[in-house]
């Protein structure tokens with residue numbers, strides 16, 4: 194009989210959202226007036242339909258696949274060049290941020306990338322996560338066996354939680370303790386908090402002091418209206434040496450059902466082996482410059498190739514610009 198991944202038995206996700214629903218119901222019954230103004234921080238979805246440009250590009254891409262002359266099968270593992278270069282240009286270089294086309298990895302959404310990234314990180318990392326948080330960061334680490342058992346309050350042993358409170362305006366400062374991997378999400382789900390340039394700079398300083406990696410989820414960057422607030426961690430000096438960024442078309446293009454996102458992984462970002470040897474996390478760099486076994490199979494597992502292909506086709510290179 195096959196063995197189960199027993200880490201799955203630790204998951205509390207099945208309890209979290211029913212528990213939120215129960216508390217909302219109880220609060221609403223006791224406070225009917227306040228209930229009208231209640232902001233729900235449980236599971237949500239987008240409310241707007243796909244933009245016309247995306248619909249037209251999807252139709253054109255389907256037609257292209259339906260003709261023998263223009264049909265093509267599997268695409269490149271990291272995503273189609275036409276889309277990678279458009280993203281690198283529009284979302285980064287046009288904003289003065291130094292990101293090259295081959296540092297963009299297309300995928301079936303940033304939720305998936307937040308989970309898949311653990312495939313190329315070691316088991317021994319100390320993980321820090323802001324609290325409250327988008328549950329995917331916690332659950333993927335639980336499933337990967339990076340935590341101990343759940344505690345009575347729903348937190349997991351082994352994770353360093355960074356409380357987001359009224360006192361810190363929902364943006365925690367770097368901790369005194371050491372962490373190897375820190376998840377940051379700004380604008381934040383569920384609090385809506387944004388991080389200033391100075392706050393992000395302090396996280397980069399921490400990462401550099403601790404040789405830590407920042408996993409920066411910018412799924413909601415399209416909601417930023419204050420020009421002083423950075424859209425990308427790579428707007429801050431030093432981030433290329435210590436950060437990976439996740440982006441999503443779900444919130445900006447209504448793509449929750451279509452599924453498309455991307456990860457930005459700089460070639461200058463290093464990680465270390467157990468013996469202390471440094472190696473790039475970027476797949477091409479790791480393969481060409483260093484030892485291929487470190488990146489072992491990440492072209493196949495790391496960033497989900499078939500979906501990436503499909504979504505890149507859908508986007509048609511300039512669909513949502």
Ligand SMILES: Cc1ncc(COP(=O)(O)O)c(C=O)c1O
Nearest residue numbers: 302303304327382412441443454
């Ligand atoms: C913080 C955060 N990151 C990522 C995602 C998922 O994005 P995607 O639809 O691209 O997987 C969500 C969706 O709710 C989110 O809130």
